Amino acid sequence: MFTLLVTLLFYLIVIVQGVHFLGGTITWHPLNASATGSPVAIVITQTYSWTYSKITCTNAMIASSQLIPDGGYSYIPTQTLDCISNCASGASGYVAPSIRPYCTDISAPVGTTVSQRSDIVYLYSGDDFSVAFQNKAWRALATAAEATWSISTHFIIKSRSDNGLYNNAPVATMMSPIYIPVNQPTVIHVPVADADGDPMRCRWSTASNGVDECGGVCPPGSLPANTVIYPNCTIVITGTVVGSWYAVTLMVC
């Protein structure tokens, strides 16, 4: 088996760290789907996977909704989901929530801890900005030993032309990591959904348009050669893969 990591992105502190991060997603939606005023309550949901041996939740911790242990990583208790683009003029009302999520699932055999948190922020009509969770030390990849990451989401707070309501961001429901066979053409369909019924499109993340959506794991450098993504969120891998991990960073728009 060869393995593939997915950081589903929607739309760094230099200390010695073990490789502990396995990807995640960030999405958001209005708390009240019918809300029209400004500011409006927006729910931000962060979902992250971690190396179980480093960030170890237990069933008791899941049952009692405990925050993930910091595993000795000093950034986990203190880091926030900071604004990274158009912050001065476009992020009125944004108060960055913590990135430290609650224990939601564990698999000791697979070696993963899954965690999630949802926070409410009050944003103003006209807000248009990006936030990101950025740090370092992915599980060792075929392409990098301790890559940095940047998982971002883009907020656009304005009334939709069709119904006058605020938009819901799409959601990707794939958990990271996933496993695929070595050196066999492989098709991965990323499950995505949109509460407004809007057409959805996937694309690779970039760090070029003023927003860093992928940190040290930007495609195509983070992937086997010739890996293709189609707008319908299908990823096709035909190039040679080695028995190691790869980071897949994509945006759903």
Ligand SMILES: *[C@@H]1O[C@H](CO)[C@@H](O)[C@H](O)[C@H]1NC(C)=O
């Ligand atoms: C949601 O917003 C609508 C429109 O402003 C309002 O009538 C309704 O009471 C709100 N619902 C809740 C649960 O706050």
Ligand SMILES: *[C@@H]1O[C@H](CO)[C@@H](O)[C@H](O)[C@H]1NC(C)=O
């Ligand atoms: C996605 O798009 C590709 C290229 O157009 C197509 O070959 C494939 O069948 C599509 N997959 C799905 C699940 O619609």
